[in-house]
Amino acid sequence: MKKLLIAIVVPLLWSCTTNNATKNEGASQDHLIMATIWYQNAPEMKALYHQGFNLAKANLELAIKEKRTLPAAVVVDIDETMVDNSPFEAEEIIRNQPYTSEFWKEWTSKARAKALPGAVEFSQFCKEKEVQLFYISNRKVDELAATIKNLDSLGFAYAMESNVILRSAESSKKARRDTLSKSFDIVLLIGDNLNDFSELFEDRGNDWGASLVESNKEEFGRKFIILPNPMYGDWEKDLYGKETLTEQQKDSVRRSVLVGF
Numbered sequence: 001m002k003k004l005l006i007a008i009v010v011p012l013l014w015s016c017t018t019n020n021a022t023k024n025e026g027a028s029q030d031h032l033i034m035a036t037i038w039y040q041n042a043p044e045m046k047a048l049y050h051q052g053f054n055l056a057k058a059n060l061e062l063a064i065k066e067k068r069t070l071p072a073a074v075v076v077d078i079d080e081t082m083v084d085n086s087p088f089e090a091e092e093i094i095r096n097q098p099y100t101s102e103f104w105k106e107w108t109s110k111a112r113a114k115a116l117p118g119a120v121e122f123s124q125f126c127k128e129k130e131v132q133l134f135y136i137s138n139r140k141v142d143e144l145a146a147t148i149k150n151l152d153s154l155g156f157a158y159a160m161e162s163n164v165i166l167r168s169a170e171s172s173k174k175a176r177r178d179t180l181s182k183s184f185d186i187v188l189l190i191g192d193n194l195n196d197f198s199e200l201f202e203d204r205g206n207d208w209g210a211s212l213v214e215s216n217k218e219e220f221g222r223k224f225i226i227l228p229n230p231m232y233g234d235w236e237k238d239l240y241g242k243e244t245l246t247e248q249q250k251d252s253v254r255r256s257v258l259v260g261f
């Protein structure tokens with residue numbers, strides 16, 4: 001009986017695997033494997049999040065002692081800043097399926113992302129200090145209900161419509177920060193992408209934004225708290241440019257920018 005089962009199941013599994021591979025042939029997302037494994041498992045990743053949020057707490061305590069005309073507020077990004085979407089990256093690898101907004105929404109609609117280390121505690125710290133925390137994210141407005149549900153289920157403070165500001169128009173967060181700045185003094189920004197901090201970083205020039213980071217180095221660890229995301233980000237735009245490339249072309253580009261000895 002066991003032999004019979006193996007004889008039936010193994011070829012079946014083999015045909016499923018082959019069909020999947022054929023279906024998504026050439027769409028391999030294997031370049032994401034190490035970054036995703038690091039993000040999901042490395043204790044160094046967890047330590048970096050704690051380091052970022054510990055620094056954020058210390059800086060906020062100092063900032064609220066200063067006199068200001070408008071009330072202080074904190075701005076945080078959501079994805080890979082407060083919640084962990086690495087299961088989506090893993091699913092891209094498993095299915096050999098690159099990012100599309102439909103695929104992304106399949107994930108966010110589940111409202112199952114987990115909190116990143118130190119993130120919930122930081123949001124609660126802001127609440128204790130009576131400092132408003134705003135989530136400015138490039139999730140689209142039609143993801144609002146699922147996003148609030150997800151944040152709320154994890155115990156995040158300020159998981160409410162007034163404080164979760166998603167993308168209704170352009171991806172730049174400048175206009176949304178400017179609107180907030182009319183009523184609040186934004187004393188701290190936390191994100192995994194330079195564009196979470198300032199429009200200064202939107203045009204990164206010819207050196208992947210290296211000189212922009214250098215000329216703003218005093219802000220990092222102070223007003224700007226940057227968290228790690230090796231899986232994706234605006235930094236990739238400098239890699240692929242504006243052209244639509246096949247997965248194979250992208251692979252060639254990735255190899256072409258490597259600097260060896």
Ligand SMILES: [Mg+2]
Binds near residue numbers: 081191
């Ligand atoms: Mg992010």
